[in-house]
Amino acid sequence: MKAQEQDRLFALRQLNLLDTSPSEGFDRITRMASQLLGLPIAAVSFTDENRQWFKSRVGVEHWEIPREMAPCGEVCDASQILVIPDLIDSDHYRNSYLAKSGIRFYAGAPLITREGHTLGAICVLDTQPREFSEQEQAMLRDLAALVMAQIELQHAFGRVDPLTGLPNRNQFAEDLQDMQRDLPKEWRVALLTEVVDVSEISALHRTLGPTYLDDLVRVAARCLQQAIGSGVKLYHLGGCQFVHLVNHASDTYLLTEALRLRQALLALESARAVPVLVRPTVGIAPFCLGEMAAADILRSAYAACLDARQARKGAGLFSLELDTDYQRRYMLLNDIGRALENEDELYLVFQPRLCLDSGECTGAEALLRWRHPIVGDLSPDEFIPLIEHTPMVKPLTQWVLRHTIHQAAVWYRQGETLRISVNVSATNLEEEHFTLRLLGEMAHMALPKANLEVELTESALVGQGEMAIEQLKALIAAGLRVAIDDFGTGYSSLSYLHEIPAHTVKIDRRFITHLDHDERAATLVASMISMAHNLGYRVVAEGIENDAVYRRLVQLGCDEAQGYLIAKPLSPAAFEKWLHQE
Incomplete structure (x- = not known):
């Protein structure tokens, strides 16, 4: 079942309309439809998963019919009015349940919620074929609007927040629609x-309980309403959020006004009129009537509010540039699932590692790349930080491991003695069966344990639970090598080197890049290499970009090197060509 249909059915069931008793409110509209349009049969029909259920009906005895080949089902799917002058003349409906029961004419208008979910239709039918004018169609649409108004009324789709007495989000959306109609552009x-x-x-x-927050919301509502004046409508969006509309003005004026409102709320704290400390922030979002939906306007205003909080400011204007950046991040998070299923988007490149003593290639690091169909090639620095703290990091790491192991196995069968290193997230180490799956994939591809190295960053290793340590021990016991990536970044205590089982440390590129002319960097790197060797680690330097740095690392006794001086990350074919040129 498509997600949209699941959402629609959820909305329908949340309204508690199906299989309920008759209601005079609905019956009155159904009778009106029959009388105004001069047709013997009318109904308010809700489209369930496999049936059309009638909340109200005139001229028909049964309460439901199968959804299959029901015209109301088509109205629901298309969210558009449907007119069938003669069901017998319709290739699709001549064998339908309605046609077989003697119905010849059908017209239905969709019942659509404010969120865009189509619940069903109000329909009129006849046992004789007939035409249906544009005026009659317009009347049916108006009747559909009456049905939706009845639904909203009956199911407390209210317009007033009971806590503050202010109009709520639904009223904001309705008022905005009126303004867009009366004052477009x-x-x-x-x-x-x-x-x-x-x-x-x-x-x-x-800590305080909901009652204290309720008091805060009520006091804040009164304060804001006094500050903006009784002639301006203030809306309570829920929680501790409010919104109101003002005429367009200069940025300076709007920021001054926003800060004035903020100061009024801060005064409540100094007067001890509120039960908790308040840190109000105001987001400002200009918009053109008719060009943005209510939800988008509120999202823009909240984005401005969030940006202001992050910048530690009391108020902020909506920034299209920042919003575009957030939208891009949101798109990438949504698209990674599709990319995992599409072999044309994600791919691996391999950056060689050299032994500094012999100059021979000892292996390579597998690096993920993403060729997005809309924005093009993406740096992993952009999308990996977005994904690594979401549930998608697990299937993404599985994809990388599977493809890395496959490529390493190909090279192994070609007779290459290479150790391929691959990055793993701390989240993966918390998976109970991670080691078993990894070893199972290697066994399936007949890849020796010595041909794979697992890399984890310091931040991924430090502070992890017992499960992560046990996984590392299991990997090492099975014969895999473990490397600590980005070594030297962020941790003053190095006690974890004693506690965490690993074989290799990879010194972060920020210490290597200026090694040829920065003596402080050289001192740090020399200390790191010496300490790592004394603890039994092999040392790899990342980010080598010139000969001077390369020679300095040789002098300092570093074991391996990786960087653009040696080679950029290469496709498997390009890596093989590079390897055989050495």
Whole structure:
């Protein structure tokens, strides 16, 4: 079942409409449809997974019919009005349940929620074929709107927040629609005020309880309404968030106004009128009426509010540049799942590693690349940090391991004595069967354990639980080598080197790049190499870009080198060509 259909069915069931008793509110509209349009049969039909269920009906006895080949089902799928002058003349519907029961004419208009979910249709039918004018279609659409209004009324799709007495998000959307109709193309500005950082609300609930937050919301609502004036409508969006609209003005004026509102809320704290410390922030989002939906306007205003909080400012204007950056990140997170299933997007490149004593290639590091169909080639520095703290990191690492092992096995069968290193996330080490899956993949491809090295960053290793350490021990016991990547970044305590089982440390490129002319860097690198050797580690230097750095590393006794001086990351074919040229 498609996600959209699942969402639609969820919305339908949340409304608690199916299999409920008759309602005079709906029956009144159904009778009106029959009388106004002069047709003997009318119904309010909701489209369930496999049936059409009638909440109200005139001129028909049964409560439901199969969804298959039901015209109301087509109305629901297309979210458009449907008119069938004669079912017998329709190739699709001549053998339908309705046609077989004697129905010849059908017209239905969709019942659509504000979120865009089509619940079903209001329909009129006849046992005789007939035409249906544009005026009659318009009347049916108006009747559909009445049905939706009844649904909203009956199921408390209210417009007033009971806590503050202010209009709510639904009323904001409805008022915006009215403004867009009456004042198209005019500019307005949404000011979204967040009284307390949303990330702190859970902690406040736990320490103070919901009653204190309710008091805060009520007091803040009164304060904001007084600050903006009784002639301006203030909306409560939920939690500690409010929004109101003002006329378009200069950025300076809008920021001044936003900071004035913030100061009014801060005054509540100094007057001890609120139960908790408040840190209000105001997001400012200009928009043109008719060009943005209510949800997009609120999202823009909240984005401005979030940007202001991150910049430690009391107010902020919506930035298209920052928003584009967030949208890009969101797109990449959404698209990685598709990329894992599409062999044309993700691919591996391999950067050689040389032994500094002999100059021979000892192996290579497998590096992931992404050729996105819209934005093109992506650096792993852009997409890996987005993914590594999401559930997608597990299937992504599995993809990398599978393809790395496959390529390493190909080279092994060609007689190459290479150790291929591959990066693994700390999240993977917390997977109970990670080691078994990795070893199973290697056994399947007949790859010797000595031909694969697992790399983990310092940040991935430090502070991990017992499960991660046990996984590392299991990998080493099985014959794999483990490397600590980005060595030297971020940790003043090196006690973890004693506690974590590993064979190799890879000194981060930031220490290597200026090694030829920075004596402080040279001193640090010399100390790292000496300490690592004394602890039994093999040392690899990353980021070597010139001969002077290469020679200095040889002098300092480094074991292996990796960097652009030796070779850039190469495709498997290019790597093989490079290898045989050495």
